Amino acid sequence: MKFTKTKIGRNDLCPCGSGKKYKKCCLRKPRVSNSQDLKTSYYKRYKIRLKESGDIAGIRKTGRLVLDTLDMVEEKLQSGMQTEEINTLVHDYTLRHGAKPAPLHYRGYPKSVCVSVNEVICHGIPGKRILRDGDIVNVDITSILDGYLADANKTFFIGTPGEEAERIVRVCKESLKRGLEMVRPGNTIGDIGWAIQTYAEGEKCSVVREFVEIGSGVGFEFHEAPQVPHYGKKRDGVVLVPGMVFTVEPMLNLGSKDIKVLGDQWTAVTKDGSLSAQFEQTILVTEEGYESLTPYPL
Numbered sequence: 124m125k126f127t128k129t130k131i132g133r134n135d136l137c138p139c140g141s142g143k144k145y146k147k148c149c150l151r152k153p154r155v156s157n158s159q160d161l162k163t164s165y166y167k168r169y170k171i172r173l174k175e176s177g178d179i180a181g182i183r184k185t186g187r188l189v190l191d192t193l194d195m196v197e198e199k200l201q202s203g204m205q206t207e208e209i210n211t212l213v214h215d216y217t218l219r220h221g222a223k224p225a226p227l228h229y230r231g232y233p234k235s236v237c238v239s240v241n242e243v244i245c246h247g248i249p250g251k252r253i254l255r256d257g258d259i260v261n262v263d264i265t266s267i268l269d270g271y272l273a274d275a276n277k278t279f280f281i282g283t284p285g286e287e288a289e290r291i292v293r294v295c296k297e298s299l300k301r302g303l304e305m306v307r308p309g310n311t312i313g314d315i316g317w318a319i320q321t322y323a324e325g326e327k328c329s330v331v332r333e334f335v336e337i338g339s340g341v342g343f344e345f346h347e348a349p350q351v352p353h354y355g356k357k358r359d360g361v362v363l364v365p366g367m368v369f370t371v372e373p374m375l376n377l378g379s380k381d382i383k384v385l386g387d388q389w390t391a392v393t394k395d396g397s398l399s400a401q402f403e404q405t406i407l408v409t410e411e412g413y414e415s416l417t418p419y420p421l
């Protein structure tokens with residue numbers, strides 16, 4: 124990679140990850156002269172595995188399948204349905220398309236998808252809970268196709284949403300959009316969290332702090348480096364460089380940010396019982412900015 128071809132400002136942080144300004148670093152004297160050096164240095168420094176075009180094509184293909192699976196689920200969602208049925212739908216559809224559901228048996232997780240209703244923030248285990256008119260339900264799908272992972276989720280309405288449901292879903296979706304607008308070489312991981320937090324809190328919603336590994340690198344494995352917190356400070360954290368693939372997946376609560384994990388060791392709920400929403404996409408940093416590998420309109 125030649126940094127001179129990218130749109131990095133002279134005063135931006137250097138994409139080589141040195142933490143110095145671009146003009147004081149690689150603009151004058153490239154420490155990293157090609158993409159192989161950058162790959163090595165990002166792995167050594169941060170354990171971040173930069174992806175090459177073949178990998179990216181693979182992740183993009185898995186991403187397409189994940190989106191198709193989400194669309195299929197959306198069509199079938201209705202009140203009166205058990206969350207277990209969503210698991211069956213996702214599991215069967217994934218296998219039928221030659222892929223595997225990544226959550227199944229991951230760190231002992233018992234199902235093929237996470238289904239998180241209302242006050243459930245994330246990692247809801249599909250089961251006997253029945254969806255009711257007015258509920259919001261997040262369906263989080265990670266599939267593995269030809270060895271490549273892609274991860275995406277959406278929060279859906281069951282029937283007609285109330286005012287609060289509509290608000291948390293709208294703000295959460297917009298917060299993902301604002302986070303993604305920060306993704307470009309020379310910006311940092313902290314810039315993404317900062318944009319999400321500033322917007323969400325301005326709308327009187329709170330950002331869940333746990334599960335930083337949830338926003339994370341993805342592609343070869345679940346929860347690779349780096350971690351992507353959905354809160355933070357501008358200019359903090361790792362400098363984004365082309366080839367990074369990670370998820371951005373803000374979890375926002377209507378009430379306080381505090382959580383508790385239920386006895387099943389997975390289901391995370393809001394401590395105050397308030398509604399929680401989430402939206403997630405798998406993102407590739409490109410020379411110009413970013414490409415979503417699980418693109419849906421925001």
Ligand code: MF3
Nearest residue numbers: 226229232237263265274337
């Ligand atoms: N898809 C989730 C994420 O966005 C992780 C699922 S955890 C599992 O990070 F255990 F359910 F697999």
Ligand code: CO
Nearest residue numbers: 263274275403
């Ligand atoms: Co996910």
